[in-house]
Amino acid sequence: MTSSGRNTFASAALLARARQVTPGGVNSPVRAFNAVGGTPRFITSAEGAWLTDADGHDYVDLICSWGPMLLGHAHPEVEAAVLDAVRRGSSYGAPTVPEVELAEAVVERTSVDAVRFVSSGTEATMSAIRLARGFTGRDVVVKFAGCYHGHVDSLLASAGSGLATFAVPGTPGVPASSTELTLVLPYNDRAAVEAVFAEHGDRIACLVTEAAAGNMGVVPPEPGFNAFLAETCRAHGALFVSDEVMTGFRASRQGYWGLDGAVEGWRPDLTTFGKVMGGGFPAAAFGGRADVMAHLAPEGPVYQAGTLSGNPVATTAGLTTLRLATPDVYDRIGATAEVLKAAASQALTAAGVPHTVQSAGTMFSVFFTEGPVRDFAAASAQDLGAYAAFFHAMLDAGVYLPPSAYEAWFLSDAHDERAVQTVLDALPGAARAAARAADG
Numbered sequence: 001m002t003s004s005g006r007n008t009f010a011s012a013a014l015l016a017r018a019r020q021v022t023p024g025g026v027n028s029p030v031r032a033f034n035a036v037g038g039t040p041r042f043i044t045s046a047e048g049a050w051l052t053d054a055d056g057h058d059y060v061d062l063i064c065s066w067g068p069m070l071l072g073h074a075h076p077e078v079e080a081a082v083l084d085a086v087r088r089g090s091s092y093g094a095p096t097v098p099e100v101e102l103a104e105a106v107v108e109r110t111s112v113d114a115v116r117f118v119s120s121g122t123e124a125t126m127s128a129i130r131l132a133r134g135f136t137g138r139d140v141v142v143k144f145a146g147c148y149h150g151h152v153d154s155l156l157a158s159a160g161s162g163l164a165t166f167a168v169p170g171t172p173g174v175p176a177s178s179t180e181l182t183l184v185l186p187y188n189d190r191a192a193v194e195a196v197f198a199e200h201g202d203r204i205a206c207l208v209t210e211a212a213a214g215n216m217g218v219v220p221p222e223p224g225f226n227a228f229l230a231e232t233c234r235a236h237g238a239l240f241v242s243d244e245v246m247t248g249f250r251a252s253r254q255g256y257w258g259l260d261g262a263v264e265g266w267r268p269d270l271t272t273f274g275k276v277m278g279g280g281f282p283a284a285a286f287g288g289r290a291d292v293m294a295h296l297a298p299e300g301p302v303y304q305a306g307t308l309s310g311n312p313v314a315t316t317a318g319l320t321t322l323r324l325a326t327p328d329v330y331d332r333i334g335a336t337a338e339v340l341k342a343a344a345s346q347a348l349t350a351a352g353v354p355h356t357v358q359s360a361g362t363m364f365s366v367f368f369t370e371g372p373v374r375d376f377a378a379a380s381a382q383d384l385g386a387y388a389a390f391f392h393a394m395l396d397a398g399v400y401l402p403p404s405a406y407e408a409w410f411l412s413d414a415h416d417e418r419a420v421q422t423v424l425d426a427l428p429g430a431a432r433a434a435a436r437a438a439d440g
C-alpha cells in the first residue's frame with residue numbers, strides 16, 4: 001500500500017524488479033513519483049481516457065503520455081493503420097510514402113515550408129539549433145528559464161550570475177564548455193531580451209522558446225511577446241526557434257502559432273514538433289523557412305541524420321492522428337478543459353487552497369500558488385506538499401494526474417462524460433487533502 005488507499009502490490013513488486021536493472025526503475029525520471037512520493041503505477045493497458053495498472057485499478061488519464069494521445073488510447077483507426085503498417089515491415093532505411101504525407105500534413109497546418117523528421121523532441125531542438133548555427137555562422141543560443149527543450153547538453157543550462165552572463169550546466173555530466181554559449185533569461189521579460197541582444201546581438205545564432213511554456217506548468221506568453229521575440233531576432237540577424245513539441249497540434253490544430261503568429265501575421269524561422277505528431281510513437285520534427293531548411297544535408301552543408309528517422313510505423317500513427325484531429329476535436333477538448341478548470345478552481349477555492357489556473361489553447365495547468373504565474377520564479381513559489389497530497393487523493397479516487405506540480409494536465413477527445421464525472425467527483429476531497437497538507 002502507499003499513502004493512497006488503492007493497493008499497489010504488483011506495481012511495488014515490478015518497481016523493485018525494475019530497480020535491479022534500471023536506475024530508479026524508470027526510463028524517464030518524472031515517472032518515479034519522486035516529487036509526490038508513493039509507488040509509481042506500472043501500466044498494463046490503456047483504452048480511450050483510461051489507464052489500467054498492474055494491480056487492476058483503472059484511472060482517468062490526465063497525462064495522455066505527456067501530450068501525444070490527443071485522440072485517447074488505442075484509437076481504433078490509429079490502431080488499424082499502425083497494424084497495417086507493421087505488417088508491411090517496420091523499418092527500411094529508405095524513403096516511404098507516409099513520411100511524405102505526414103510532412104505535407106505538417107506543412108499544411110503550420111507555418112513551416114519544409115520539415116525533417118527525427119525520433120524525439122530532444123533531437124528536434126538539438127538539430128534545429130545546429131541548423132540555426134550553421135545557417136547564421138554564429139554560436140550563441142538564448143533560452144528562457146523554465147522552458148524545457150529536451151535533454152540537449154547546451155539547453156540543460158541555468159542562468160549565470162548576471163542577466164547577460166553565459167549559463168552554467170544544469171546537471172552533472174554537462175561540461176561548462178557546452179553551456180558557455182547559452183544565455184538563460186526570465187520568461188516573459190522583454191527588458192532582459194533587449195539587454196542581451198544589445199550586448200551580444202551579433203553573436204546570437206538563435207533564440208529558442210516554447211511557443212507557450214508548458215514545462216513549468218502552463219505559462220502562456222504575454223500578449224505580443226512571441227511577436228516581439230521574432231522581431232528582435234530578425235532585427236539582429238538571429239533566428240527565432242519556436243518549440244512546439246508540446247503545443248504543436250495540441251494547443252490548437254495549428255499549434256500555439258495558430259493562436260498568435262497566424263493571427264498576428266508573423267512566423268518563426270524554425271519550429272520543432274513532437275508528441276501529437278507521432279500519435280504515441282517516436283516521431284518528431286523540425287522545420288521552417290525554405291531557405292533555412294535548404295541548408296540541411298543532403299541539400300546543404302549542415303549534417304543531420306537518423307536510422308529510424310521518418311519510420312513508417314511512427315509516421316503512419318502520426319499521419320492518422322493528424323487526419324482525425326479535425327477542428328471539432330479541438331472544440332470538444334477545449335470545452336472539456338473549461339469544465340475541469342472551473343471545477344478544479346471551485347474545489348480548491350472552497351477548501352481555501354491558494355491556486356491559479358492558466359491555459360494555452362486547449363492546454364492548462366493548476367498552480368498551487370496565487371497567480372498570475374508569468375515566469376519560473378513565480379511557478380517555483382508553489383506549495384509542493386499541498387500538490388503531493390492533492391495528487392494522491394486524486395489517484396486514490398481513480399484520476400491519474402502528472403506526478404509533479406510543474407506539468408500541464410492533458411486531455412483527449414476520448415474524455416467522455418464518465419471520465420469527466422470521475423474527475424469532478426474526485427476534486428472536492430482532493431482539495432480538502434491539499435488544504436490539510438497546506439495547514440500542516
Ligand code: PLP
Nearest residue numbers: 120121122148149150243245246
Ligand atoms: N520540447 C518541449 C517543449 C517538450 O515539452 C519536450 C518534452 O517534454 C521536449 C522538447 C523533448 O521531447 P522528447 O521528450 O520527445 O525528447
